[in-house]
Amino acid sequence: MLKSRLSGFIFQLIAFFLALGFVSLILVAVGASPFDAFKNMLNGSIGSMRKFAEVLVSFVPLLLVTAGLLITFSAGLWNIGVEGQIVLGAIGTTWVLRLFVDSSVHPAIVIILSIFGGMAAGALWAAFAGALKTFGGVNEIFGGLGLNFVSTALTLYLIFGPWKREGVASMSGTEPFPDVFALPQVPDLRISLWSLAIAGVAILIVYFILQGTYFGLKIKAVGKNIRAAYLLGIPTWQYSLYSFLICGALAGAAGALQVTAVYHRLIPAISSGYGYLGLMVAMLVNYQAIWAIPVALFFAALNIGSIQLPILMHLDSSLSGVLQGVLVLFVLLTEGVRQKFVKKV
Amino acid sequence: MITELLSTTVLIGILASGIRLATPYLYAAIGETFGQKSGVLNLGVEGQMLLGCFAAFYVALTTGNLWLGLLAAMIVGAAMGLAMAFVTVNLRAQQGISGIGFYLFGLGMSDLLFQRLMGTVETVKGFQRIYIPGLSDIPGIGEIFFNQNILVYGAYLLVPLAWFVLNKTTLGLKIRAVGENPDAADSLGVSVARVRYFTIILGGTLSGIAGASLSIALLNVFQQNMTSGLGFIAVALVYFGAWKPVGVLGGALLFSMVNSLQLWIQVLGIPVPSDIAVMMPYVLTILVLVATVSRVRAPSALTKPFERDD
Numbered sequence: 001m002l003k004s005r006l007s008g009f010i011f012q013l014i015a016f017f018l019a020l021g022f023v024s025l026i027l028v029a030v031g032a033s034p035f036d037a038f039k040n041m042l043n044g045s046i047g048s049m050r051k052f053a054e055v056l057v058s059f060v061p062l063l064l065v066t067a068g069l070l071i072t073f074s075a076g077l078w079n080i081g082v083e084g085q086i087v088l089g090a091i092g093t094t095w096v097l098r099l100f101v102d103s104s105v106h107p108a109i110v111i112i113l114s115i116f117g118g119m120a121a122g123a124l125w126a127a128f129a130g131a132l133k134t135f136g137g138v139n140e141i142f143g144g145l146g147l148n149f150v151s152t153a154l155t156l157y158l159i160f161g162p163w164k165r166e167g168v169a170s171m172s173g174t175e176p177f178p179d180v181f182a183l184p185q186v187p188d189l190r191i192s193l194w195s196l197a198i199a200g201v202a203i204l205i206v207y208f209i210l211q212g213t214y215f216g217l218k219i220k221a222v223g224k225n226i227r228a229a230y231l232l233g234i235p236t237w238q239y240s241l242y243s244f245l246i247c248g249a250l251a252g253a254a255g256a257l258q259v260t261a262v263y264h265r266l267i268p269a270i271s272s273g274y275g276y277l278g279l280m281v282a283m284l285v286n287y288q289a290i291w292a293i294p295v296a297l298f299f300a301a302l303n304i305g306s307i308q309l310p311i312l313m314h315l316d317s318s319l320s321g322v323l324q325g326v327l328v329l330f331v332l333l334t335e336g337v338r339q340k341f342v343k344k345v
Numbered sequence: 346m347i348t349e350l351l352s353t354t355v356l357i358g359i360l361a362s363g364i365r366l367a368t369p370y371l372y373a374a375i376g377e378t379f380g381q382k383s384g385v386l387n388l389g390v391e392g393q394m395l396l397g398c399f400a401a402f403y404v405a406l407t408t409g410n411l412w413l414g415l416l417a418a419m420i421v422g423a424a425m426g427l428a429m430a431f432v433t434v435n436l437r438a439q440q441g442i443s444g445i446g447f448y449l450f451g452l453g454m455s456d457l458l459f460q461r462l463m464g465t466v467e468t469v470k471g472f473q474r475i476y477i478p479g480l481s482d483i484p485g486i487g488e489i490f491f492n493q494n495i496l497v498y499g500a501y502l503l504v505p506l507a508w509f510v511l512n513k514t515t516l517g518l519k520i521r522a523v524g525e526n527p528d529a530a531d532s533l534g535v536s537v538a539r540v541r542y543f544t545i546i547l548g549g550t551l552s553g554i555a556g557a558s559l560s561i562a563l564l565n566v567f568q569q570n571m572t573s574g575l576g577f578i579a580v581a582l583v584y585f586g587a588w589k590p591v592g593v594l595g596g597a598l599l600f601s602m603v604n605s606l607q608l609w610i611q612v613l614g615i616p617v618p619s620d621i622a623v624m625m626p627y628v629l630t631i632l633v634l635v636a637t638v639s640r641v642r643a644p645s646a647l648t649k650p651f652e653r654d655d
Contacts, residue, residue: 026454026457030457030458030461030462031461032461046545060495078441078648080388080441082484137642139584139643139647141386141388141441141648142580142581142584145577145581146581148577149574149577149578149581150628152574154480166467185618194635225492248449263557270480276445276448276449277449279441279442280445280446280449283439283442312459314459314460314461315458315460316456316457316461316569318451318452318454318456318457318460319451319453319457319568320453321449321453322449322450322453322454322457323448323453323457324449324453325392325446325447325448325449325451325452325453326446326450328442328443328445328446328449329428329432329446329447329450332432332436332438332439332443332446333436334441335436335438336435336436336437336438337436338433339436339437
């Protein structure tokens with residue numbers, strides 16, 4: 001067991017360097033210096049406190065989404081609808097904030113309520129995908145894709161319709177909320193320690209659920225062999241649904257924090273692709289919740305580190321996406337090779 | 346105001362552009378149908394399309410030859426398909442994950458290449474409309490169906506062709522067998538790996554063409570992330586179309602007709618609230634989703650890697 005984990009780690013390390021090598025080749029091919037590119041990305045992400053705070057801003061939603069996806073992955077479910085669940089979280093939060101924005105309720109209570117509102121909305125959206133899967137027999141990948149489009153539509157509708165800015169509706173989003181409804185931030189930095197704490201607690205809870213509870217064991221049983229789990233008396237459809245609900249609530253929290261801690265309003269691209277990135281991270285850490293922390297941090301650092309690339313060296317910030325995609329593919333590659341290798345021995 | 350929409354010219358315009366707009370969906374979704382029929386879910390369509398989109402545009406721009414551009418898109422798509430096939434067939438990777446990996450790669454790579462090789466948005470003179478003597482002159486019908494460019498015609502020809510291959514040929518039988526029961530197919534001597542390689546590479550090639558149809562036939566520009574979710578809609582259309590080419594055609598037409606209507610409403614400046622117009626294609630997605638629930642059954646081996654029991 002230990003040996004297989006060690007070999008797994010070594011192969012992931014190999015995959016990492018292969019990915020770096022492959023991306024370097026691409027960079028050389030397009031006439032850019034890989035060394036400069038990586039150096040700039042490193043500088044851009046951990047070069048200063050301010051930059052690192054930006055990395056953490058990107059880390060929070062990614063970690064929350066990954067935490068949720070670890071649960072659905074453990075239950076053997078492909079919750080591709082997670083993008084939409086983030087969006088609904090943001091919508092739910094915005095809705096609650098709008099309800100109370102002119103009231104005399106203490107802002108702290110409003111913020112807390114709004115985050116719960118976001119989590120509830122995310123869970124509801126996940127429940128749709130779960131219900132389509134368990135009662136309608138709709139594969140969760142297709143149901144999720146459909147619901148993702150719907151959530152995009154809903155956001156656009158709200159931004160251009162009922163929630164539009166006084167006067168003009170625009171792609172810049174809804175009217176920003178007053179500052180009192182924002183989660184307090186560290187002075188001079190954009191990161192809120194509250195959101196960081198929420199994400200940290202979430203991943204710990206997920207770790208605990210999966211490692212130390214009977215509930216987690218049942219979810220994993222459903223994921224490993226749904227028929228065997230059913231024969232053992234686990235109500236499998238209920239556990240599938242539970243895992244959807246947990247994942248939806250966590251994705252909803254990610255959306256909620258995007259509103260209360262980052263954008264302070266609803267914008268069209270509120271999910272920013274964190275759902276797909278979360279799927280990558282959850283897969284890379286191979287269901288080990290604790291590893292999600294460093295890997296999500298690394299992915300967030302890539303995102304932020306590449307922002308300056310267009311200015312510094314006329315490269316596109318999408319280099320981070322290339323690196324992330326290539327990394328995942330090389331991990332799949334080395335994992336496949338390892339499986340063959342292990343089998344032969 | 347609403348009456349403007351009902352004038353014959355506008356109606357013909359809406360239908361003609363609806364027919365045109367369905368083109369990329371058709372190529373991508375028919376390609377995806379082949380993959381899924383053989384048991385492989387390719388979620389990387391969007392990435393394949395984006396790279397195809399860029400390759401076609403860049404080659405057409407630099408060589409001035411649209412056909413070379415199309416060829417480049419096909420090669421890029423096929424190469425992405427080949428890589429996808431290797432990862433899913435040989436390495437038996439989770440298909441959802443590898444697909445999203447290819448999506449991220451294609452998305453980032455097309456942006457990166459655009460930034461390095463072009464930098465600014467340019468335009469090309471794309472495939473022009475083909476005048477078919479006789480047919481194009483039929484009032485109305487001619488304008489709607491027979492005044493389109495070559496890639497549009499190709500997309501519609503692809504539908505019966507795909508139906509024929511899937512249902513009336515040995516190859517189609519093998520594809521379906523591999524998607525429904527790979528073990529049985531394998532024991533009858535059908536190479537599961539070869540069939541899946543074929544369908545995934547074919548799917549990639551068609552996704553490449555889908556991308557090309559955007560950049561050198563319909564819009565004639567390249568912009569970053571210009572497919573904006575179109576590839577994912579294509580994946581969903583396969584489901585809506587119940588894994589049948591004709592069903593995919595229906596879904597693609599419905600989607601693009603509504604989209605066309607929406608665009609025309611905005612062009613004409615009709616005071617239908619723009620939010621409702623923008624939402625229309627998506628609302629339609631919900632309705633179709635609800636309508637198709639539990640009506641269809643996916644290929645049994647979809648998303649399942651094949652491993653021979655020794």
